[in-house]
Structure formats: structure tokens, C-alpha cells
Amino acid sequence: MTTIGFETHDHHACVSDALAKAEARCAASDLRLTPVRRRVLELLLAEHRALGAYDILGHLSAEGLGTQPPVAYRALDFLVKAGFAHRIEALNAYIACAHLGADHTPAFLICRSCRSVAESDTAPSQGRLGDAARDAGFQIEHTVIEAQGLCPACQTGDAA
Amino acid sequence: MTTIGFETHDHHACVSDALAKAEARCAASDLRLTPVRRRVLELLLAEHRALGAYDILGHLSAEGLGTQPPVAYRALDFLVKAGFAHRIEALNAYIACAHLGADHTPAFLICRSCRSVAESDTAPSQGRLGDAARDAGFQIEHTVIEAQGLCPACQTGDAA
């Protein structure tokens, strides 16, 4: 057990479920979950925290799966494009998708203390941002919504 | 005349207004708008586009105001902390605040083609993100909302 969205859950099941879904989706969509890609997804799933590309690369290189930056970035690009992972812009880091299989516009709650990340969902073109875009004639292709602050666990022990 | 929020306006007045407001705010709040800081703000105000720290540094160094990265980053940090500029996380770049003087949670419409940026405003803790945070017990300190796509001007001439 560990936390997801700052709540306890059966993490082992959560990881294997996600991997199974990813494999199913790859089979269905003619995508290849190669060893490096699969391992990177596992690494991201292992924590509900954002990992940098070089964190990932460190694990890969310890396991003999590759030592150069492009190895990590290619795998991460694949996972992000396939919807299996998201990039956290505010951290220049990556996290496994918590809603694997659903096409969605994610929003993130990012703890600045422990770097854990909860993935929430949003109504895409609703709200004031969508209104502003329509008014301006701006055509939205992708939206980044990231809130930073303190998760419940870090609010108690933590200093500013 | 050029564009702001993708609309034409009197840009000369817009720049001098913003500088005047920034000076007034510094005087009132015991902040120092030193030459480098003032010049960086001018550079950002000169365009309603995001500029990278090294773009800024290029201008500064051409003008004899400093050649090393910390010069640009210190000035940008000051401007962001003072609320005179915003950082665009999705671009690792900076832009002058379009609502100088108001305490606000900005949202951005970012054109991926011409890099122009419109600043809109948001209701901070309203909407699904605020709900999700309350449910989770997450304490939001700062929110990043950035939509990327095509501005009206770039929708016509532009390819994908």
C-alpha cells in the first residue's frame, strides 16, 4: 500500500492493471510496447510521483537497457504520445497516467514537498479559459493545468 | 500598433503605462527597479510574446548590462516575484504581465506558431480543479493554466 491521489490503495494491483491495459491498447492499436518502453512505464507506475528523464535513465542504465539520454526521451515520448504517461511542465518531469485508457484532459495536483502527483480530470473547453479562447478566435489544441501546493501528508510536518 | 491578446492596440502607450505602473508599485512597496530589471521588463513589454532567459540575456549583453546567465535569471525572478512578469512553464519562457497591478491567477493562450501569448484571467479555486483539491485535502498555492494552439492570425497561413 502506498498513496495515489493522496489516498491509500492496493498499489501492486494498480501497477499490474495499468500494465495490462497498456499492453491491450498496444495490441489493439498496432503500437509496440518494447522492453525499454515497458520498463519505463513500470518505473513510472511504481511511484505516483513525477520522475525526471535522467532519473529514468539512471534506472535504465543500472539495468543495462541504455545509457544515453535519447533512450529515455524516446521511451517517454512514446508513452506520452500513446497516452500512457503525462509530462508535468512545471517540473520538467513525467508521470504515469492514472486514467489509462480514457482520452482526457488531465489536471494535476503537485506536492512541492514530496513531489507526489494526483491526477484529476477537467472539462476541456468549458469554463473561463474556453470562453476566452472562443472570444479571441484562438484554437486550443492542448491544455496544461497544474496546481502546486502541499498534499495532506506534507501539510502537517512541513515548513514553508 | 501590434497585437495583444491577438487584438490591435496602441502598443507604445501600453508599454509606457506598464512601466509607469511598475515604477509606482516599486516605490510603494520598497522594491528596487534597478537598471537591469527595468530593461528586462521593457524587453518583455516590447513584445506580447514569450522570451527565453537566453533571448533576454542576448539583448542585455549587446547593451553591456551583463553577459552571464544569473544576470538574466535574477532579473526575471525579481519581475516574476513582484508580479510584473509571468513564467510560461510550457515554453520555459517569460512574458510581461498584461494586468499589472492586479493580484491574479493568470491563464495563457499560447500560439505554437508565432509564440504570441494572450493573458486571460481565471477564477482561482473554482471549477473542478478546486473541487478535486478540496476533496483530496490538497492545499493549492499556485496554479498553472496554459492552453496551446493557434492564434487567429496563424490559423490561416499555417500548416500543422
Add this chain to the structure above:
DNA sequence: TCGGGTATTGATATGTTATAACATCCGGTC
């Protein structure tokens, strides 16, 4: 099974963004 196209991987180098660390200067104050 052969060839040809496409996706993936390997490898090298480099580009881009950002900060650490420490010295120095400058303006105000006691």
C-alpha cells in the same frame, strides 16, 4: 525468400535552460 519500406535502437555530439557558490560593490544606518 527476397526486397523494400518503416519503426526502432545505438551512438556521438551538441544545444538549451537553470542554479550553486563565492567575491565584491553600494547605499543606508547607527
Add this chain to the structure above:
DNA sequence: GACCGGATGTTATAACATATCAATACCCGA
């Protein structure tokens, strides 16, 4: 004048990301 704090100068390096080109694996149709 001695001190203090903020700002700046300077050097070095950390952290993040991509371009490029060669080699290999995989699939598919002739």
C-alpha cells in the same frame, strides 16, 4: 567609520533536451 543587507559580478557546473546518422529489427507484398 563599521556594519548590514540587497544587488551585482564571475566562474563553474547541473539539469533538461534534441539533432544527426548509422545499424538493426520487423512486417508485408511480390
